[in-house]
Amino acid sequence: MEALGHHSGSVSYPLPRGPRVNLGCGPVMPKGWINVDGSRRAWLVAHAGGLDRLLVRLGLLRAAPFRPDIIHHDLRKPLPWARDSLAAIYAGEVWEHFEYEDARRLTEECHRVLMTGGVLRLCVPDGVEFWENYLAIFREQQAREPEARDVARLRRHVRMYFDDICTRPPGLKSFGHFHKWQYDEVQLVDLFMRCGFKDVSRQTFGVSRIPDIGILERSDFLIVEGVKR
Template structure:
């Protein structure tokens, strides 16, 4: 795939890339459900809305459930299983803050599935928390506290940052607080670009928030974290 559609800084030119025709899929959509996209989520609440919407609404009226952002048309799917689309059938796939919730090998298999179902020229775009930023922030805090006299150091701020890692990021075996809500891997640009390339994608690069080969990415993207995009050749 030619890189002629990219700007001089290496980022995709959003106004010129010829995205192929076909459905576009928003994997792990959560409350972000733009029109003209197939919105997919694997949560129990998404299952209830997808398969028993009337029951969901009754439970909300009775005060047994809170109102949900999931709407009629939500597709429930366990992303650990093969994607429910034919080979070479989709134009684009976006996923925001989802890949980090899988063990690395599960994420690799899911990336391969995205490659399978995308058409030639189709685009995969992922947004995940940036591990480099996490540890850079820790290092800044560490150096600030190290420069102070021991008696005046705020050790608690370092402990809070480390605790965040073990509470929200550190891998947990299945069954031990591992229901998809905790991070099971920490990515950086090198790892994520490599994952794309290992699964067959070309023209893989980090992209800026809101800058994409996918023309209406602003309808989906909510986080300015580590964003990587690649093309199926």
């Protein structure tokens, strides 16, 4: 396994020609990609665009973050493409929103629909970085006299974990907005490999076998890429 390089940009790779899909796109809807999201607003824009625009004009909804060509799909269901039909799949900050088993099924689905030579690239928050930051704050504060410690910094970190990361509120509220799993490089590389991907490795932000990755990759988090062989 080898990282592709350390400079921003594409690497020389014969990506097959074919459709490229951006899963869980949110407001990031680059041209030249099929942009997919499963939120209720994506459903409204995709299936009742006139009603959506009317509700915006009446001031009942804010302007949608989606263009009318958004594809609405709940990624916990099988992907709506044929076997061996896509050249590339990207998902930025999406996999952590699924229970682990749902993420595993979705990764297998990505493998099914990609062509031979097709690339899956995922970007997720890095659990290791989160806990390393926690430990760094802890050690810094522990080294001080108790009266001189800034305990609030540790509490903020713990609150972020319980409020934004590991919370599993029941019902609709949980859709897409809370993390249901935490990844690290070891787990994510393993997930790709168990789902059949080859040449799996952690990648640098902006460096990819997918030539125009710069137009849709937003976060320099944990990024892993694999190829269907």
